[in-house]
Amino acid sequence: MTSQAEENYLKAIFKIAEKENKAVQTNAVAAAMQTTAASVTDMLKRLAEKNLIAYEKYRGVQLTDAGCRLATDLIRKHRLWEVFLVEKLGFAWDEVHDLAEQLEHVQGDELVQRLDTYLNNPRFDPHGDPIPDAEGRWEFRPQTLLANLEPGEQGIITGVQEHSSAFLQYLGQVGLTLGVSLQLVERIDYDQSVRVRLHDARELTLSEKVSKNLFLKIENT
Amino acid sequence: MTSQAEENYLKAIFKIAEKENKAVQTNAVAAAMQTTAASVTDMLKRLAEKNLIAYEKYRGVQLTDAGCRLATDLIRKHRLWEVFLVEKLGFAWDEVHDLAEQLEHVQGDELVQRLDTYLNNPRFDPHGDPIPDAEGRWEFRPQTLLANLEPGEQGIITGVQEHSSAFLQYLGQVGLTLGVSLQLVERIDYDQSVRVRLHDARELTLSEKVSKNLFLKIENT
DNA sequence: TAAAATTTTTAGACCAACCTAAAAATAAAA
DNA sequence: TTTTATTTTTAGGTTGGTCTAAAAATTTTA
Numbered sequence: 344m345t346s347q348a349e350e351n352y353l354k355a356i357f358k359i360a361e362k363e364n365k366a367v368q369t370n371a372v373a374a375a376m377q378t379t380a381a382s383v384t385d386m387l388k389r390l391a392e393k394n395l396i397a398y399e400k401y402r403g404v405q406l407t408d409a410g411c412r413l414a415t416d417l418i419r420k421h422r423l424w425e426v427f428l429v430e431k432l433g434f435a436w437d438e439v440h441d442l443a444e445q446l447e448h449v450q451g452d453e454l455v456q457r458l459d460t461y462l463n464n465p466r467f468d469p470h471g472d473p474i475p476d477a478e479g480r481w482e483f484r485p486q487t488l489l490a491n492l493e494p495g496e497q498g499i500i501t502g503v504q505e506h507s508s509a510f511l512q513y514l515g516q517v518g519l520t521l522g523v524s525l526q527l528v529e530r531i532d533y534d535q536s537v538r539v540r541l542h543d544a545r546e547l548t549l550s551e552k553v554s555k556n557l558f559l560k561i562e563n564t
Numbered sequence: 565m566t567s568q569a570e571e572n573y574l575k576a577i578f579k580i581a582e583k584e585n586k587a588v589q590t591n592a593v594a595a596a597m598q599t600t601a602a603s604v605t606d607m608l609k610r611l612a613e614k615n616l617i618a619y620e621k622y623r624g625v626q627l628t629d630a631g632c633r634l635a636t637d638l639i640r641k642h643r644l645w646e647v648f649l650v651e652k653l654g655f656a657w658d659e660v661h662d663l664a665e666q667l668e669h670v671q672g673d674e675l676v677q678r679l680d681t682y683l684n685n686p687r688f689d690p691h692g693d694p695i696p697d698a699e700g701r702w703e704f705r706p707q708t709l710l711a712n713l714e715p716g717e718q719g720i721i722t723g724v725q726e727h728s729s730a731f732l733q734y735l736g737q738v739g740l741t742l743g744v745s746l747q748l749v750e751r752i753d754y755d756q757s758v759r760v761r762l763h764d765a766r767e768l769t770l771s772e773k774v775s776k777n778l779f780l781k782i783e784n785t
Numbered sequence: 786t787a788a789a790a791t792t793t794t795t796a797g798a799c800c801a802a803c804c805t806a807a808a809a810a811t812a813a814a815a
Numbered sequence: 816t817t818t819t820a821t822t823t824t825t826a827g828g829t830t831g832g833t834c835t836a837a838a839a840a841t842t843t844t845a
Contacts, residue, residue: 346801348801348802348803349801368822368823369822369823370821370822378803379803379804380822380823380824381823382802382803382804383823384825385801385802386801389801389802400810400823401809401824428675432675432679433678441672442670442675445670446667446670448666449663450666451662451663454649454653454663457655458653461652461653567831569832589792590793590794591791591792591793599833599834600835601792601794602794602795602833602834602835604793605793605794605795606831606833607831607832607833610831621793622794
């Protein structure tokens with residue numbers, strides 16, 4: 344049996360390992376978990392004891408297959424619950440993270456299976472993040488940051504890099520949600536902000552920060 | 565903030581207090597929680613500290629208004645989730661208790677509110693138990709044990725006294741679910757077992773034990 | 786009402802999960 | 816390559832929640 348605390352550590356390690364392609368440092372985990380390095384060391388020992396991570400003193404940490412599977416299952420549950428909260432209960436996409444964070448710890452394979460079916464086996468969550476299937480595999484979907492588009496290129500919004508409530512709310516307010524199609528009109532040299540044209544011909548100016556946090560699938564026009 | 569352990573104690577105390585109309589004994593709580601009296605004493609001190617119970621050494625315990633409200637909210641959440649699991653995910657009524665036991669601890673008033681709406685504000689859960697509303701009030705529904713029916717009387721099944729998986733499965737197997745209508749044909753003096761006639765004229769013999777665990781709403785024929 | 790039985794509480798320990806402060810190991814800089 | 820800075824671990828302590836064994840209070844019985 345794994346505790347909620349253990350599960351949260353596994354997930355954090357998984358997410359850090361996803362980006363940086365090397366052993367995960369104690370401090371990185373501490374930052375992600377908003378706790379101290381000492382507490383992390385404590386927990387790493389427990390997780391190593393349970394063979395969920397490969398841990399060598401001062402050398403950082405890596406998930407074992409078992410640990411990786413557990414983390415993937417958690418992400419699967421988290422994202423399925425997010426779909427439920429948005430699709431079925433009508434929450435906005437910036438309101439569901441904390442609730443899913445709790446719901447993901449509910450134990451029961453049958454529950455996850457049935458939830459998945461009930462939601463029509465969604466492949467992506469409300470933020471565009473892929474949902475692992477029951478075997479822990481997920482679909483790869485090529486996507487590009489808006490910041491990397493060339494003027495004239497067009498794409499539809501497929502996801503966000505940042506998940507903060509502030510960012511998601513902002514996007515919602517200006518009408519940028521998943522599936523919205525837009526074209527890069529121009530990039531301003533001075534501050535790297537971008538002008539984009541929406542499907543309804545409306546034009547928007549987005550800061551570099553926004554353009555670096557918005558994923559698009561490029562469409563051939 | 566209340567921990568899951570604290571919440572479970574409050575719920576246990578509430579349920580015991582519901583039946584016996586006096587201060588709840590330490591041992592009763594210990595039995596309900598499957599733990600030792602010593603652990604209960606420990607927890608009672610913590611709950612008293614938080615003003616969730618009125619606790620006097622050796623004198624048993626009673627919920628305060630705050631504690632009662634918290635327990636009621638938990639029961640509300642538990643039963644709403646049970647409805648969800650049965651109605652939406654297709655679980656059988658004997659499979660949902662443990663899952664609801666986990667789900668009831670998820671925090672978020674908005675979630676409960678939306679879940680309630682999504683399920684069309686059900687007044688009763690899949691076992692016929694009443695669901696408290698957002699203010700903690702619940703509907704009283706007169707019901708009688710099958711064991712107390714007179715021969716010739718007729719009623720429809722509205723609930724169960726016992727919630728064990730074994731009992732619920734047995735009922736399901738013989739076709740006795742909520743809403744089923746039946747008539748008491750005869751009570752056997754020897755062992756207090758009962759013969760009942762179903763709507764489809766099929767007859768069943770039920771043990772005294774079953775008849776003392778099945779609630780009916782008497783119908784005037 | 787005194788002795789016996791039961792119930793409840795205390796005392797003392799344990800584990801998981803956290804903390805701070807100090808020590809040790811590793812990495813970076815001079 | 817030695818010093819400095821950073822990272823990580825250890826040591827020791829706290830809290831919540833549990834336990835067993837023993838002591839204290841209450842209730843029951845004789």
